[in-house]
Amino acid sequence: MLYSFISCFRKKRVGYAARSFFITAVLLLAGCAVTTEPARDVATPAKDELPKIDPKVTASYEAALSAMRAGKTAQAEKALQQLTTEYPNYSGPQANLGILYFQQNELEKAKAAFQASLKINPKNVVSLNHLGIISRGAGEFEQARTYYEKALQIDPDYAYAHLNFGILLELYMGKLPEALEHYQQYQKLTPEEDVEVKKWIVDLGRRAKK
Template identity: 30%
Template sequence: MGCGQGLKQGQILMNYSRKLRVGWCLLMALGLSACASTQAPEPEGPALVLAEPEQPKARDQFTVAKISQLLAMPDHEDDQRAYLFYQRGVHYDRLGMRWLAQLDFQRALDLRPDMAEAYNRLGIYFIQTQQYEDAFQAFDSALELDPEHDYAFLNRGIALYYAGRDDLAVEDLESFLLRDTSDPYRAIWLYLAESRLSQPEALARLQFNRAKLDDNQWSTQLTNYLLGTIDEAELLQLAQQDWDDNSSMSERLCEAYFYLAKSYLAQGKDTQALTFLKLTIATNIYEYVEHRFALLELDLLQQRWSEQQGS
């Protein structure tokens, strides 16, 4: 750029800046006069707390690369290869690469059909794609191979819940709770299923189960919110307290957003629920139950809206 052209552009910028200042003063004057007659409305609801989206962890990416190298070697027994496929699937899942994870879990079962956890993992994907009968078969297989597999009870209960088979869902989720009554998440999922049968009875049962929970656990605050002893603003504030790093905060907010969304859905407030479902998904905490089923809830919400528009 030449010197003369630079001076000319400098004058133009100075003139432009002077015009902006004049315009800004006029806007301020208009704004002040408006404030004299009308007061600005207060924002509705609590201030929204946003999580910083979690980034793919280097260790998961490194592990996927390392396992892929091992799988390229031909001298592994079927059991070893099944284990490697399963482990790679777990890390793909943490990275949000769910189709690749599902493919690896199926490969593991092709080599070793007695891997209960691989069936459990596959069943979760079937729930997310609303293939409920396939999900039931997967969880039944997991429980036949390992009758004490806690999370197969949870996930089969969730599959029954989303399939609308609430009585059976309650049975599985109650079995899951009774294995560890100190776990708030078990009480929460039982409450969600029971509330579709009887909201008053579900709240009474949640209150009873709440008495067995540790007040110092973050997840106990989620039950407090569902019971109405704290509100949305307090829950989001608590999610930000006593966390060590961004990952911990994002994990808490992933859970808080999801249960806020579920509460709004139960009240018929779909617009607010939509916001919190999207916020749950935006945390990128892919391996959390709340993130997994926020995607499903969003699909179901959009399906319902499409049906309403078509009717």
């Protein structure tokens, strides 16, 4: 009975953090390092350093993201693949293609897309975060740790990397004090308090003192 409870608890927590977030910033389309909200974009070059983007490209990219949000998987995949072919120097389409495959549980395809995104832009923290999740699921805990640490070196305020790193440290590596720090940091970086993570912090705080 106890094992069943712990197993369900672990699955709930892992599933909670594995939710994907769409990358909508135009800067990511341009291959610059950006993060999803609420993290601060610390690695973005000055505006005059950014490449000029054809409005048609931006429109196509937004259309692909709209298809993703609407659950039109085939349409979104086709649009993103076309963008990766026509504009191979932009990391955004590859990263979102990875998220699309990730959501469909096609993890090998997702991994390949995220890695392709990193070849274009090694500072793409969204791709690093998702590769961490994929590595964790494959039992490659040290590799997952490397991905999360790299993401946080690039952007220390990237909330989702803190969240997933905390889960890795707590549930898979038994490093409770470190996990607690990352959960607390995640909570500080989110615009609204995450009620679920608040419970984790209280629970982990008690266990870490034992």
